[in-house]
Amino acid sequence: METDENRVRAALDVWAEAVRRADVDAVAALHTPGVVLFDVVPPMTVTGLDAYLEQWRLFWDAQGEGVFDLSGLTVVAGPDVAFAYGLLRVGAAGTEGFEVRLTVGLRRVEERWLVVHEHHSVPAG
Amino acid sequence: METDENRVRAALDVWAEAVRRADVDAVAALHTPGVVLFDVVPPMTVTGLDAYLEQWRLFWDAQGEGVFDLSGLTVVAGPDVAFAYGLLRVGAAGTEGFEVRLTVGLRRVEERWLVVHEHHSVPAG
Numbered sequence: 001m002e003t004d005e006n007r008v009r010a011a012l013d014v015w016a017e018a019v020r021r022a023d024v025d026a027v028a029a030l031h032t033p034g035v036v037l038f039d040v041v042p043p044m045t046v047t048g049l050d051a052y053l054e055q056w057r058l059f060w061d062a063q064g065e066g067v068f069d070l071s072g073l074t075v076v077a078g079p080d081v082a083f084a085y086g087l088l089r090v091g092a093a094g095t096e097g098f099e100v101r102l103t104v105g106l107r108r109v110e111e112r113w114l115v116v117h118e119h120h121s122v123p124a125g
Numbered sequence: 126m127e128t129d130e131n132r133v134r135a136a137l138d139v140w141a142e143a144v145r146r147a148d149v150d151a152v153a154a155l156h157t158p159g160v161v162l163f164d165v166v167p168p169m170t171v172t173g174l175d176a177y178l179e180q181w182r183l184f185w186d187a188q189g190e191g192v193f194d195l196s197g198l199t200v201v202a203g204p205d206v207a208f209a210y211g212l213l214r215v216g217a218a219g220t221e222g223f224e225v226r227l228t229v230g231l232r233r234v235e236e237r238w239l240v241v242h243e244h245h246s247v248p249a250g
Contacts, residue, residue: 036199036210038226042248044212045226074161076232076241081203083230085161085242087169101163101170103228103244105208107201116201117210119228121246123167 004077004113008084008106011113012070016088019068022060024053031115032107038119040100066090067097080108088120098122129202129238133209133231136238137195141213144193147185149178156240157232163244165225191215192222205233213245223247 011030018026028049037046039055046055073086083105091097105117136155143151153174162171164180171180198211208230216222230242 038210038228038246039248044224044248074242076206076230078203078206081201081206081208083206083208083242085163085230085244099169101244101246103163103230103242105201105210105228105230117199117208117228119210119226119244119246121163121226121244121248123164123169123246 004079004082004108005075008075008077008082008113009073011106011115012073012084012104015115016068016070019056020065022056022065024056027056028053032109035115036117038121040120040122063092066093067095070102082106082108082113129204129207129233130200133200133202133207133238134198136231136240137198137209137229140240141193141195144181145190147181147190149181152181153178157234160240161242163246165245165247188217191218192220195227207231207233207238 015030031049033049035049035052037052039046046052067089069089071087073084075084085103088100088102089097090100100120100122103119104115106113107116140155156174156177158174160174160177162177164171171177192214194214196212198209200209210228213225213227214222215225225245225247228244229240231238232241
């Protein structure tokens, strides 16, 4: 069924697939110009699409195409604002990788769901 | 003006104030029974209101009433789903504390905005 929840899930699947194949244009197309990222490495806050994409370039330089799998995703969607949270397994190809916690905030812009905010983290301590 | 954004900001202010004075009932009243917390300390995922409140009891036991200040909060609100992100300064009374990144997902239940999900983190690295 074509619900907003399903459309948000589809957008996040397209994003994960684009990260796996290091497709910067496909990643860019799913995000707003003002996207704000809380990443697993400093800086504390990454603001704007250019800076956001630079973080991915560093990631791809470090590990190449590899593991980037969403799991246990809960999606809460209204007609024009949504958020989702779950786990993300990240790592170089052929490794088990490690789990990161992920929260994503999205907004519908015309007919497309775009990511406004991402928060990735590992627990401290 | 009574916009959804303002109502969400007001709910988060009430939450921060309730945390500052260690008011467990006021904190509970702002959250859904199924709230999912990604906290700054393990476990990776805290599920349900009882477990959520237990994390606050541990926090209050450790530091008592103290600093718990939201800043730089961006709120994206639709009529029934919203999310917010910004920074949170946390610490014992009389200290500077430290900054944590915060993302919150909310849903409107009848006339009240309730927190469905919180993600608190410090950058790794």
